[in-house]
Amino acid sequence: MSAPKSEVVTLRINGRVVTVPEGTSVAAALGTGDALVSRADLSGRPRGPLCGMGVCFECRATVDGVPEVLTCLVPCREGQEVVTDA
Amino acid sequence: MREACDLVVVGAGPGGLAAACHAAEAGLSVLVLDPQSQPGGQVWRGEARKRENRLARRWLDRFAASGARFRPGARVVAAPEPGLLLVEEGTSSLAVRYGRAVLATGARERFLPFPGWTLPGVLGVSGLQVLVKDGLPVRGKRVVLAGTGPLLLAAAATLHRHGAEVLFIAEQAPAARHWGFALQLWRHPGKLLQGAALAASLVGIPTATDAWVVAAEGEARVERVRLSVRGHEETLPCDYLGAAYGLVPNLELAKLLGCEVASGAVVVDERLETRVKGVHAVGELLGIGGVDQALVTGELVGHVAAGKPVPTGLERSWRAVRTFADQLARHDAPREELRRLATPETLVCRCEDVPLQALDGCRDLREARLYARLGMGACQGRTCGAAAEVLFGWTGEDVRPPCLPARIGSLRLPSPPPHTRAS
Amino acid sequence: MSAVDCAIVGGGIVGAALADALSEAGMSVALVEARSIGTGTTACGMGHLVAMDDNAAELALTSWSVSLWRALAEGLPRAVEYDACGTLWLAADAEEMAAVDSKVSNYRAAGVRVEVLDAAALYEAEPALAPGLVGALRVPGDAVVYPPLAARTFALRAQARGARLMTGTPAQALRPGEVVLANGDVLAARHIVLAAGVASPSLCPGLPITPRKGHLLITRRGAPVVKHQLVELGYVKSAHGTEGASVAFNAQPRVTGQLLLGSSRQPGVGTREVEAAILERMLRRAADFLPGLDGMQALRAWTGLRPATPDGLPLLGPHPEQPWLWLACGHEGLGITTATGSARLVADQLLGRSSAIDARPYLPERFLGRTPRQVAHA
Ligand SMILES: Cc1cc2nc3c(=O)[nH]c(=O)nc-3n(C[C@H](O)[C@H](O)[C@H](O)COP(=O)(O)OP(=O)(O)OC[C@H]3O[C@@H](n4cnc5c(N)ncnc54)[C@H](O)[C@@H]3O)c2cc1C
Ligand SMILES: Cc1cc2nc3c(=O)[nH]c(=O)nc-3n(C[C@H](O)[C@H](O)[C@H](O)COP(=O)(O)OP(=O)(O)OC[C@H]3O[C@@H](n4cnc5c(N)ncnc54)[C@H](O)[C@@H]3O)c2cc1C
Ligand code: FES
Numbered sequence: 001m002s003a004p005k006s007e008v009v010t011l012r013i014n015g016r017v018v019t020v021p022e023g024t025s026v027a028a029a030l031g032t033g034d035a036l037v038s039r040a041d042l043s044g045r046p047r048g049p050l051c052g053m054g055v056c057f058e059c060r061a062t063v064d065g066v067p068e069v070l071t072c073l074v075p076c077r078e079g080q081e082v083v084t085d086a
Numbered sequence: 087m088r089e090a091c092d093l094v095v096v097g098a099g100p101g102g103l104a105a106a107c108h109a110a111e112a113g114l115s116v117l118v119l120d121p122q123s124q125p126g127g128q129v130w131r132g133e134a135r136k137r138e139n140r141l142a143r144r145w146l147d148r149f150a151a152s153g154a155r156f157r158p159g160a161r162v163v164a165a166p167e168p169g170l171l172l173v174e175e176g177t178s179s180l181a182v183r184y185g186r187a188v189l190a191t192g193a194r195e196r197f198l199p200f201p202g203w204t205l206p207g208v209l210g211v212s213g214l215q216v217l218v219k220d221g222l223p224v225r226g227k228r229v230v231l232a233g234t235g236p237l238l239l240a241a242a243a244t245l246h247r248h249g250a251e252v253l254f255i256a257e258q259a260p261a262a263r264h265w266g267f268a269l270q271l272w273r274h275p276g277k278l279l280q281g282a283a284l285a286a287s288l289v290g291i292p293t294a295t296d297a298w299v300v301a302a303e304g305e306a307r308v309e310r311v312r313l314s315v316r317g318h319e320e321t322l323p324c325d326y327l328g329a330a331y332g333l334v335p336n337l338e339l340a341k342l343l344g345c346e347v348a349s350g351a352v353v354v355d356e357r358l359e360t361r362v363k364g365v366h367a368v369g370e371l372l373g374i375g376g377v378d379q380a381l382v383t384g385e386l387v388g389h390v391a392a393g394k395p396v397p398t399g400l401e402r403s404w405r406a407v408r409t410f411a412d413q414l415a416r417h418d419a420p421r422e423e424l425r426r427l428a429t430p431e432t433l434v435c436r437c438e439d440v441p442l443q444a445l446d447g448c449r450d451l452r453e454a455r456l457y458a459r460l461g462m463g464a465c466q467g468r469t470c471g472a473a474a475e476v477l478f479g480w481t482g483e484d485v486r487p488p489c490l491p492a493r494i495g496s497l498r499l500p501s502p503p504p505h506t507r508a509s
Numbered sequence: 510m511s512a513v514d515c516a517i518v519g520g521g522i523v524g525a526a527l528a529d530a531l532s533e534a535g536m537s538v539a540l541v542e543a544r545s546i547g548t549g550t551t552a553c554g555m556g557h558l559v560a561m562d563d564n565a566a567e568l569a570l571t572s573w574s575v576s577l578w579r580a581l582a583e584g585l586p587r588a589v590e591y592d593a594c595g596t597l598w599l600a601a602d603a604e605e606m607a608a609v610d611s612k613v614s615n616y617r618a619a620g621v622r623v624e625v626l627d628a629a630a631l632y633e634a635e636p637a638l639a640p641g642l643v644g645a646l647r648v649p650g651d652a653v654v655y656p657p658l659a660a661r662t663f664a665l666r667a668q669a670r671g672a673r674l675m676t677g678t679p680a681q682a683l684r685p686g687e688v689v690l691a692n693g694d695v696l697a698a699r700h701i702v703l704a705a706g707v708a709s710p711s712l713c714p715g716l717p718i719t720p721r722k723g724h725l726l727i728t729r730r731g732a733p734v735v736k737h738q739l740v741e742l743g744y745v746k747s748a749h750g751t752e753g754a755s756v757a758f759n760a761q762p763r764v765t766g767q768l769l770l771g772s773s774r775q776p777g778v779g780t781r782e783v784e785a786a787i788l789e790r791m792l793r794r795a796a797d798f799l800p801g802l803d804g805m806q807a808l809r810a811w812t813g814l815r816p817a818t819p820d821g822l823p824l825l826g827p828h829p830e831q832p833w834l835w836l837a838c839g840h841e842g843l844g845i846t847t848a849t850g851s852a853r854l855v856a857d858q859l860l861g862r863s864s865a866i867d868a869r870p871y872l873p874e875r876f877l878g879r880t881p882r883q884v885a886h887a
Contacts, residue, residue: 024221048206166785495803
């Protein structure tokens with residue numbers, strides 16, 4: 001089965017240009033890099049999304065300048081700037 | 087911003103949608119709030135766009151035509167007085183006045199700590215499935231799934247369909263319990279999970295009962311998992327691990343509203359009204375029961391809200407669904423070994439980074455909170471609370487506002503403020 | 510089981526500090542706590558260690574207590590979060606700035622170091638504050654702790670010296686020489702100290718202690734917003750109103766990067782739920798001082814019940830009509846601060862030692878004597 005014939009959106013994650021199918025969540029887009037990482041824990045070790053549904057708060061990152069956004073609840077949009085702290 | 091409605095529905099999964107459809111079709115003004123960007127909840131996530139699942143399509147189309155209004159990205163954060171919810175939507179805040187409320191907040195996965203469970207690439211079972219539905223690229227990635235019950239197979243089917251190489255499915259339940267349950271499954275026609283079970287077995291993914299994750303290992307991300315498979319240890323290199331042990335209802339909002347909760351479920355009468363007048367609960371809040379229960383109870387409440395008589399068929403179906411749900415609960419009960427996987431250094435609270443050893447000497451959740459900061463962080467114990475219940479038998483605390491971290495501005499009352507008791 | 514020298518009923522910060530002081534002096538001690546150490550009002554308080562000068566007795570006890578805390582600080586585990594951040598008393602207008610002058614002389618007379626900041630110095634110190642403030646009084650010796658762990662630390666220190674921690678069962682009755690527990694057990698003790706905070710009257714009817722409810726709200730971890738504990742000088746006016754609910758701006762930096770916001774006072778209210786209307790007033794007041802407040806992330810709000818006495822001073826000493834019963838309760842909104850001094854005063858009296866400050870203003874006989882003395886300004 002093929003992915004729905006979708007448009008794509010282009011955003012930047014930590015400066016890296018990423019193109020994903022429309023409808024992709026920001027948390028999912030984080031997984032286009034080397035590792036699925038969203039934040040750092042209190043000792044600076046990397047963390048990534050866990051629950052995918054707005055419960056665990058692990059997926060938080062800065063989206064378009066707004067800090068602590070739960071990226072699993074936010075769809076990617078054209079021109080979005082995503083910054084993770086890890 | 088402000089909104090007013092006859093009926094507010096919190097949660098746009100099958101239960102919430104069914105309730106909203108019936109009420110809106112009867113002419114009520116209905117407002118549906120959900121933190122996601124589209125209706126569908128967890129099971130029908132992404133269906134509004136993809137339109138692959140027939141049942142989902144039917145309900146989503148009906149919902150779109152029902153006249154109910156949907157507010158995406160809406161998180162209820164406080165309930166300062168009867169008939170008023172404070173909601174946060176992205177960077178703005180919303181006050182919702184309502185006559186009647188339906189809580190359809192669904193369930194989350196139960197995570198149990200094991201060494202390495204905080205590594206990037208280790209997710210929940212449904213957590214990984216959801217991210218894949220949301221576009222996480224997994225083509226050619228090696229995935230191990232560990233957990234319990236039909237959700238495990240549903241996740242495997244999704245991952246397989248998206249091109250992942252699912253190396254192994256570890257089902258924690260003992261073989262006898264598992265196969266007994268699987269037999270029951272076929273007696274409940276219409277279970278969405280049958281298809282999934284079938285799909286997973288058809289594509290030949292190795293599956294074992296009496297199997298679970300012992301540890302995830304890797305430097306900056308998961309690189310391999312150690313599994314216990316029927317008493318033997320096996321190591322599998324992988325890119326993603328999905329690990330979770332069944333579901334627990336999202337009771338926070340119900341508790342915040344003052345609804346009575348007993349044995350992990352909201353207490354309701356035959357109209358599914360909670361102990362708080364005008365507040366109803368549907369779906370997983372009544373005890374984990376899946377999409378069938380959500381639809382049946384949602385329709386039932388929709389009739390009640392619309393002032394229509396409840397068809398007897400609905401009440402009968404609900405009883406049947408509960409029987410299935412009770413079997414599921416017995417099947418999914420985490421086995422003893424899973425309580426002992428964490429080492430002293432393993433973090434139990436992932437928000438405040440509280441290791442198991444910091445809980446030495448704590449006798450209950452309140453001591454663990456106050457002495458060791460367990461559950462004091464961003465998720466307010468949503469993850470570690472359910473784990474602590476399994477690990478130590480500690481049961482939940484009262485919910486304090488906000489029920490989700492929120493901007494202080496979102497907690498401000500719409501003016502004019504109601505009269506204070508003290509003044 | 511043999512009698513202990515002293516049974517302390519109530520394991521809040523006051524009872525725990527007393528157990529520490531008595532065990533240090535060599536007494537055998539049992540600390541009886543209904544639930545868990547430090548989880549009553551102590552777990553609800555801001556943990557501001559503050560020298561307060563509403564009256565001479567209050568200033569004497571608080572300033573001495575703050576200095577006792579300072580002496581302890583070094584030996585406290587890091588998790589107790591002792592932070593010598595100091596206090597800034599904020600003046601919103603000329604009238605409040607004038608009040609600073611009298612505070613300066615009060616504090617200096619009591620040996621408390623203070624500095625007056627003009628508007629420029631204030632905004633340099635705390636740039637997040639709203640414009641329009643005229644200045645502030647800085648009390649650099651004040652500090653902040655995390656109260657539940659401070660209490661637990663005191664209790665564990667006592668335990669290490671042999672004290673018995675008896676948690677999980679409430680005391681049901683106090684009798685000469687014995688404490689009767691709710692499970693029927695009887696604890697024999699030569700002395701009994703009642704330190705049950707707001708619950709004290711239930712074990713000793715007639716005590717003039719009533720709840721005074723307070724609300725607090727804490728933010729999520731983040732970059733620190735303020736550096737000092739900030740208190741509006743208007744607090745002095747609102748804190749001592751005895752009628753109705755009042756709110757005042759009170760903001761505290763936690764070492765976690767969180768901001769702890771207070772506070773409200775509702776005399777006579779003994780329920781625990783968070784009241785939206787009071788919280789709203791408190792947040793509105795706080796937003797007057799911190800314009801960025803509405804954008805900060807609230808994590809949790811809760812309430813606590815201060816054990817209030819008619820004159821705002823604690824009851825420390827023997828019960829005048831039941832000399833076998835000692836009181837260490839009624840610390841209102843200052844019990845975290847004054848736990849150290851209170852423990853010393855009661856210990857000194859029990860041991861027949863002299864004290865560093867005059868113990869008379871806090872004696873229970875001011876309310877409970879058969880011939881009650883005239884109370885200063887009740
Ligand atoms: C300095 C300091 C820092 C803190 N930092 C954090 C932090 O970073 N994160 C965090 O999450 N918390 C923090 N807390 C708050 C802490 O978690 C508790 O909320 C606080 O100790 C108050 O307890 P509680 O009333 O919430 O406890 P609970 O255990 O919920 O309540 C205590 C008692 O009140 C009763 N009660 C509870 N809820 C209600 C209600 N709604 N109505 C009536 N009665 C009720 C209960 O039955 C119980 O007997 C901090 C506290 C302090 C003092
Ligand atoms: C919102 C708020 C903010 C505050 N901020 C500050 C501040 O910044 N600085 C400051 O100095 N103070 C502050 N306070 C005041 C301070 O918290 C209290 O004065 C102090 O905690 C009182 O301590 P306690 O030990 O007397 O009482 P508690 O901590 O209540 O201890 C009494 C103990 O007795 C136990 N008990 C009750 N009945 C029985 C029984 N029958 N048998 C056995 N045990 C029993 C209880 O379980 C409890 O643990 C604040 C208070 C509030 C509510
Ligand atoms: S992944 Fe858990 S909140 Fe987003």
